[in-house]
Amino acid sequence: MPREFRLLMEKSEKKRNSRLILALDVVEENPEKIFSRSMSIIESVHEYICAIKINHHLILPLGLFNGVKRIIERARELELPTIVDCKANDIGSTNRIIAENYFRAGFDALIANPFVGWEDGLQPIFEVADKMGRGVILLIYMSHKAAWEGYGQNVYDPTSGRVEPQYIIFAKKALSWNADGAIVGATYPEKIRKIYGILGDSIPIYSPGVGVQGGDIETAILAGSYYLIVGRLIVEADNPARTAKIIRDRINNSLKRIKKLI
Amino acid sequence: MPREFRLLMEKSEKKRNSRLILALDVVEENPEKIFSRSMSIIESVHEYICAIKINHHLILPLGLFNGVKRIIERARELELPTIVDCKANDIGSTNRIIAENYFRAGFDALIANPFVGWEDGLQPIFEVADKMGRGVILLIYMSHKAAWEGYGQNVYDPTSGRVEPQYIIFAKKALSWNADGAIVGATYPEKIRKIYGILGDSIPIYSPGVGVQGGDIETAILAGSYYLIVGRLIVEADNPARTAKIIRDRINNSLKRIKKLI
Numbered sequence: 001m002p003r004e005f006r007l008l009m010e011k012s013e014k015k016r017n018s019r020l021i022l023a024l025d026v027v028e029e030n031p032e033k034i035f036s037r038s039m040s041i042i043e044s045v046h047e048y049i050c051a052i053k054i055n056h057h058l059i060l061p062l063g064l065f066n067g068v069k070r071i072i073e074r075a076r077e078l079e080l081p082t083i084v085d086c087k088a089n090d091i092g093s094t095n096r097i098i099a100e101n102y103f104r105a106g107f108d109a110l111i112a113n114p115f116v117g118w119e120d121g122l123q124p125i126f127e128v129a130d131k132m133g134r135g136v137i138l139l140i141y142m143s144h145k146a147a148w149e150g151y152g153q154n155v156y157d158p159t160s161g162r163v164e165p166q167y168i169i170f171a172k173k174a175l176s177w178n179a180d181g182a183i184v185g186a187t188y189p190e191k192i193r194k195i196y197g198i199l200g201d202s203i204p205i206y207s208p209g210v211g212v213q214g215g216d217i218e219t220a221i222l223a224g225s226y227y228l229i230v231g232r233l234i235v236e237a238d239n240p241a242r243t244a245k246i247i248r249d250r251i252n253n254s255l256k257r258i259k260k261l262i
Numbered sequence: 263m264p265r266e267f268r269l270l271m272e273k274s275e276k277k278r279n280s281r282l283i284l285a286l287d288v289v290e291e292n293p294e295k296i297f298s299r300s301m302s303i304i305e306s307v308h309e310y311i312c313a314i315k316i317n318h319h320l321i322l323p324l325g326l327f328n329g330v331k332r333i334i335e336r337a338r339e340l341e342l343p344t345i346v347d348c349k350a351n352d353i354g355s356t357n358r359i360i361a362e363n364y365f366r367a368g369f370d371a372l373i374a375n376p377f378v379g380w381e382d383g384l385q386p387i388f389e390v391a392d393k394m395g396r397g398v399i400l401l402i403y404m405s406h407k408a409a410w411e412g413y414g415q416n417v418y419d420p421t422s423g424r425v426e427p428q429y430i431i432f433a434k435k436a437l438s439w440n441a442d443g444a445i446v447g448a449t450y451p452e453k454i455r456k457i458y459g460i461l462g463d464s465i466p467i468y469s470p471g472v473g474v475q476g477g478d479i480e481t482a483i484l485a486g487s488y489y490l491i492v493g494r495l496i497v498e499a500d501n502p503a504r505t506a507k508i509i510r511d512r513i514n515n516s517l518k519r520i521k522k523l524i
Contacts, residue, residue, distance in 0.1 A: 025356070031327070055356055060363035063325030065293070089349050089375055091406040091475075094287070094317055101322035113351055115377050117408025144353040146379025156418040156425050163418050213353075 005109045005135025006180050008081045009204075009227075012050040015079070018248045019255075022049045023085070023208065023231030024071070025057040034058065035067045039074065041235060045244040046078045053229055054107075055085035064105050072106035081108040087139060089113035092120035099128035109135030109180060114170045115150070118177065126177060135180035140195055141167040143185025143209030152191075167191055171198040181206050181227075186215025189223040196224025210247075217247070218254040222261075267371045267397025268442050270343045271466075271489075274312040277341065280510045281517075284311045285347070285470065285493030286333070287319040296320065297329045301336065303497060307506040308340045315491055316369075317347035326367050334368035343370040349401060351375035354382035361390035371397030371442060376432045377412070380439065388439060397442035402457055403429040405447025405471030414453075429453055433460040443468050443489075448477025451485040458486025472509075479509070480516040484523075 013019055022045060028034045038058060052075050054068060062068050075082045084107040088098050095112075102110050110129075112122050122136075129136045141151045153166050167184075174182050175198070182199055184192045186207035196205060204226035209215035211233030220228065228251055230244075237243035275281055284307060290296045300320060314337050316330060324330050337344045346369040350360050357374075364372050372391075374384050384398075391398045403413040413429050429446075436444050437460070444461055446454045448469035458467060466488035471477035473495030482490065490513055492506075499505035 027359070055352070056360045056363070057356065060326050060360065063328055064322050066325055066328070085352075087351050089351055090317070090347075091404060094319065097289070098318045098322065101318070113375075113377075115375075115412035116404070116406075117411030119408040120406040121408040121411070142353060142378070144378075144382040146381040146383040149379030149383070150377035154418040154420060156416040158416060 003129065003135050003180055004133040005081065006204075008108060009051060009135075012079065012081055016047060016050055017252065018048055018050045019227050019251050020049050020244065020248045021051045021053050021083070021206065021227050021229045022234060022244070023053045023055070023229050024235065025055060025231040026235055027057065031061045031067065034061055035071075038071055041240050042071070042074060042078070042080075044241040045234060046080060048241070048244040048248040049080065050227070051081040051083060053083045053085050053231075059084075059086075064101060069105050076106065083107065083109045083111065083135075083137065085111045087111055087113050088122070088125060089116045091116075092124045095122065096124035096128060099125045103128065103132045103134045107134070109137055111137045111139060111183060114138045114140075114173045114177075118173075122177070137181035137183060137206060138170065138174045138177075138179045140170045140174060140182045141184045141188055141191045143187045143207075143213050143215065147185060147188065165194075167195060168198065171195045174203055175199065179203055183208065184225070185209040185213075186217070186220040186225060186228065187213050189216075189219045192220060192223035192225055217250050218257070221251065221254045222258055265391065265397050265442055266395040267343065268466075270370060271313060271397075274341065274343055278309060278312055279514065280310055280312045281489050281513050282311050282506065282510045283313045283315055283345070283468065283489050283491045284496060284506070285315045285317070285491050286497065287317060287493040288497055289319065293323045293329065296323055297333075300333055303502050304333070304336060304340070304342075306503040307496060308342060310503070310506040310510040311342065312489070313343040313345060315345045315347050315493075321346075321348075326363060331367045338368065345369065345371045345373065345397075345399065347373045349373055349375050350384070350387060351378045353378075354386045357384065358386035358390060361387045365390065365394045365396045369396070371399055373399045373401060373445060376400045376402075376435045376439075380435075384439070399443035399445060399468060400432065400436045400439075400441045402432045402436060402444045403446045403450055403453045405449045405469075405475050405477065409447060409450065427456075429457060430460065433457045436465055437461065441465055445470065446487070447471040447475075448479070448482040448487060448490065449475050451478075451481045454482060454485035454487055479512050480519070483513065483516045484520055
């Protein structure tokens with residue numbers, strides 16, 4: 001039984017024929033400029049994207065119930081789901097407060113780190129999400145250079161004697177905890193493929209890291225990514241609308257070619 | 263060469279004869295009440311504590327540059343260092359934004375998760391801290407029930423063939439990255455002792471989890487904790503000042519007894 005958030009994402013994807021998620025990571029010298037630039041980017045690219053991901057680039061300078069809430073409200077008018085990339089990794093009582101605040105402000109899903117575990121860890125976030133009909137997306141393998149240090153390390157289970165990569169353990173937790181999405185960096189296509197091998201089509205893979213970080217769209221999709229998350233490439237473009245359209249079309253063309261291949 | 267933040271903490275400890283850090287985790291029905299309650303708690307307990315730790319309980323409802331900044335300013339007037347418990351675990355470019363915003367708002371130190379690694383991970387946070395003279399405290403073993411899932415897991419190094427607990431790897435990283443503090447839950451005194459065995463007196467151990475979560479002050483200090491972080495026990499007390507004083511005195515009495523023992 002998928003949560004409401006997953007149906008929302010599927011509806012948005014179909015409506016715009018897009019699997020492109022905008023990471024609205026705007027950098028400007030003051031909050032007013034960050035806000036106006038964010039709003040103008042949304043206005044220009046909304047027909048090419050299926051959702052918006054917001055992180056501390058906006059939350060800290062604008063405030064959650066101030067500027068960020070207004071951005072979420074505009075996204076709602078445009079029927080664009082919003083995801084908060086807060087990478088929640090606190091103890092249960094604080095995680096509950098985190099989820100309640102972000103969902104109350106209007107976010108449709110939040111991103112959390114499974115490293116913190118279940119009991120008195122992520123459990124309250126899933127409970128709040130269930131209660132409010134929102135989504136939880138888990139970090140399975142991040143896109144940055146040092147991802148190997150944590151996500152790529154080998155974990156030894158003294159009871160079974162087995163050694164498994166951290167990201168495989170996380171992917172299995174995503175399944176057993178009934179997560180709504182799995183973040184895997186487009187910069188590591190071989191990890192996408194292995195994680196897809198565990199998740200199959202039951203939990204969609206969200207891949208950041210295309211563009212500035214070096215990930216390739218077609219390789220990521222071929223390996224198993226479902227949604228592509230793109231930030232700086234669009235946000236810092238001279239013409240964000242044109243760039244977003246090009247990326248959206250490139251994703252769709254890759255999907256067509258892959259359908260022929262497989 | 264310790265960062266300014268560590269000297270600030272030592273000065274504050276001496277001034278008030280206290281190793282008690284207040285976790286200002288206030289829960290109220292609206293932002294106005296959260297703000298006024300937070301301010302009144304600070305006014306009543308400030309002579310018994312050596313620092314204030316603030317997390318998403320305040321940041322999300324109040325806003326960083328709104329209510330939280332005003333709380334930090336009041337703490338500065340009282341010469342109380344402030345620590346933001348944001349558990350940063352993002353990619354480098356976002357971590358840089360996180361550190362810049364929190365430090366610009368006035369926080370003296372931030373808490374980060376070493377799981378994210380160094381390159382394009384926590385490195386920018388340490389760079390910003392160095393530049394602005396602030397501190398970085400790392401999570402080594404959290405206080406909640408599921409901490410064993412991540413912090414307590416065994417990591418296998420295929421090159422050396424060695425197996426090491428995650429928290430030992432994190433403690434070694436805290437040393438090599440020159441962290442200003444190490445968070446270890448008071449709920450796990452045997453982990454405090456092992457981590458103290460690695461850090462010695464070069465990086466102070468900060469221990470949350472006393473009181474509601476079940477940690478014991480004297481056991482934690484005996485095992486190697488330097489600072490005790492207490493939230494709900496004080497924040498939800500009928501008389502926060504009296505409770506803070508009792509805890510501060512209990513810490514100091516434990517220190518005296520331990521000095522005689524060792």
